[in-house]
Amino acid sequence: MNSHLILIIDDEVQIRKLLTITLHSHKFQVIEAASGKEGIALVSTKVPDLVLLDLGLPDESGHVILKHLREWYTNPIIIISVQTHEEDIIQALDNGANDYLVKPFRTGELLARIRSALRKAGGEPNISVAAFTDLSIDFANRIVKKNNIVVKLTATEYALLSLLARNDGKVLTHQYLLKQIWGSSHQNESQYLRVFIAQLRKKIESDPNRPSYINTESGIGYRFTGNKTLL
Amino acid sequence: MKQFLFKTDTQKQFIITITVVLSITVIALCLHHFIGYRVVAFMFLVGVSVLAMFLDIVPVLLAAFLSALIWDFFFIPPRFTITVGTPEDRLHLLMYFIVALINAVLTNKIRRMEKSIQDKDEKEKSVLFYNTLLNSLSHELRTPITTIIGSTDNLQANSNQLSEKDKVELISEISIAAIRLNQQVENLLNMSRLESGIIQIKKDWCDISDLVYKTLQRLDSNLAKYSVSVEISEQLPLFKLDFGLMEQVIFNLILNVTQHTPEGTRIIIQAECIHNKLMLSVTDNGNGFRENEIHRAFEKFYRLKGSPTGGTGLGLSIVKGFIEAHNGSITLENLSQGGSKFTILIPTEKSFVNGMHNE
Incomplete structure (x- = not known):
């Protein structure tokens, strides 16, 4: 291939x-x-x-x-x-x-x-559902499941997760995430980003302290890794 | 450029000299009815002595000469003439001039001697520094390089005689050596960043828990045989820190613990907010440090007796440097129950947004 x-x-x-x-x-x-x-x-x-x-x-x-x-x-x-x-x-x-x-x-x-x-x-087709090891995101219906159980996310948590997951494997910088989720007027309020990332990890990671999906890139941003072969 | 600076500096010294002598003259003119013209000589002498402490020899000689002339002309009777009336005053003037000259010359000589001793000290210090650096470097860098060159030589020349197992082993030796080499280079780069003073702190909000666990993940293979626990409250606020530098701090501290304690040692990492400061500590229940060595642990190139090979003695001094770059402090103590504890205190902004409810 x-x-x-x-x-x-x-x-x-x-x-x-x-x-x-x-x-x-x-x-x-x-x-x-x-x-x-x-x-x-x-x-x-x-x-x-x-x-x-x-x-x-x-x-x-x-x-x-x-x-x-x-x-x-x-x-x-x-x-x-x-x-x-x-x-x-x-x-x-x-x-x-x-x-x-x-x-x-x-x-x-x-x-x-x-x-x-x-x-x-390669242009992944406009998938409506992304399925990872034990996590699935139904973008069309805004439903996130962990081990087939629906995870309740707030609107901001969902927006953050779907942005990260749609960029599977790519580093998104703090500035980019802040601008996309909270708008350009909140670009300096990175403390919210830290808090929401921590909350998301608690909801979707098997061990929030050893995240397999949302990885921290020191001083740069976060990287979503959907397939476990990465790193 | 240098000449230009030197010139202006000399000019400045002459201006200072003349200003001081003229000021004393004005003060003495106001006072000499009350104190008499002989005391005026002492006032000039004090002025010349003070100038001698700070200025070069030529301006000081000028001060001595000028003040003698002024004393003679304005103060010694008959006033406003160069003539000196009595033999006694003639002797006074001569003695004044000699004392002022000796003062200028001697002070200057002492200062030159002091400076040369200082230069020598500094030179000796930097020679010692570079000797230690070179010794440490040649050993710590050459060992892995020797391993790499030796292993590749073997693989190239004796490929036929080597068993598959030997080959795998040699390749793994190359890999270990390369990682070690990279760590040493990393340390040296950090040290030179500190030495040159170009460290720029980039503070942003940090989730301390994320910081600690992220660092622990990098140390996974080193910590396989240790029991590590992290004690950080979920209520701990966010702190403004340089994530990259703090990651290096925690990395070096824990790596240091693994190098100085036996396998199976328990390592506890704690973080708390104490009086608006971040307190971060790393505790182990190993053998602790020798009391006579504990205060030298953060010294550059200092390696504790019996340290395993593979360190440059830079790890902890980098830790200290990065903490100080945050205006913080770090202490090391032996614990009464055995083992040792590193405690970091950093005064910095904090935010409790993590305590708030969702949205």
């Missing part, structure tokens, strides 16, 4: 080699670019299904390349960075990156992120 074409934009030969071997062994097709300029050229000629973009490129900052690509390229872009600075990651996500990985990362994690991004891009 694979044979998706993936473009790696990274100036480090070793990293490109490692990624190429890993991706080949999982039946992906790979093309490589060592600079931002080369990367942009390859995106426009080959139109890959997904781009892995390093933020620290020699010719131009990955942020600039990302912005440039997003003017017309709509397939997933996953950021790879040695920077653990949260601002950097948040900026990339705000500029249209679908996901991020911080070097060093495990290949299992890389593959999971790539699959998740490709699945989303």
Whole structure:
């Protein structure tokens, strides 16, 4: 089913080699670019299904390349960075990156992120019901079930859960969630978000202290993971 | 640029010198009817001595010379002439000038000596720091690197002689070494962030329970053989903290406990709100710290006697640095019932919105 074409934009030969071997062994097709300029050229000629973009490129900052690509390229872009600075990651996500990985990362994690991004891009049909391991969300009727038992959620809790679940596998930043759920006038009231996340976890997680669905991304936001193979 | 600064600094010193001498002159002119012209000499001497404590030698010499001239011209009879009347006053003037000169030269010499001792101290300190750093680095980084190079050499050269089991083992050694290397680099980066003073705290509302459990999840494999319990009330307010830095603090603290206590040790993590401060503690029932070492635990590069390999002695000093970046404090104590306890106190904003009802 694979044979998706993936473009790696990274100036480090070793990293490109490692990624190429890993991706080949999982039946992906790979093309490589060592600079931002080369990367942009390859995106426009080959139109890959997904781009892995390093933020620290020699010719131009990955942020600039990302912005440039997003003017017309709509397939997933996953950021790879040695920077653990949260601002950097948040900026990339705000500029249209679908996901991020911080070097060093495990290949299992890389593959999971790539699959998740490709699945989303493949345009999951307008599903009315999403079913996960022990959780199901009926978007049409606004019904959430845990182990086949209906979970009572407040309107805000439901809005938050459905937003997260519809973006299964994707990090949503604190700012994005606040804006979507509470509107732009509440963008600085992140304490509500913390409280509602805690409440949601109590209702839908088997162990709220070890959440399997709603994961905290330190200093960045939250990521819903529907399939347990992630992380 | 440097020359320019130096120039303005010298100019400033001359201006100060002249201002001080002229001020004393004005005060002395007002007072000399009451105190007599000889006391005026002492006033000038005090002025020159004070200047000598702060300024370079040349401006101080100028002060000595200028004040001698002014004393002579304005105060020594006959006044408003350079002439000095009596042999006694001539001797006075000469002695004044000599004392002022000695004062200037000696003070300057003492200051130069002090400065050179200070420079030497600082240099010795930084040499010691870098020696410790290099020793620690060469050992802690080279051990995993040696493992990686050795293992890959084996896999490349003796591939035919190695059993499948050996190969799996070598690969797992490479993996462990790489993770260890990454942890050391992480510590060094954090340390250099602290040393350079560029740490920027980004405070946002934190759910302490989420923070603690998230960190524990990262430590799963280290904690497999420990019994960990978390005691955090559901009523605990949210606190404004830097989530990333605090995650590193808790990570390092607990990792430190696992390195200094035997398997099976009980670790308790507690969080409370005490007098508007966040109190976070990590308690264990291990062997505790030696009393003579306990105060050195947070020192950079200090490694407790009998520490297992794999640490740089940086973990706890990073903890302290990150807590201080939050204006907080951390203490370590041995418990009477055995074991030890780290207690963190951070004054910060809190919010009780989690106590409110839904919507």
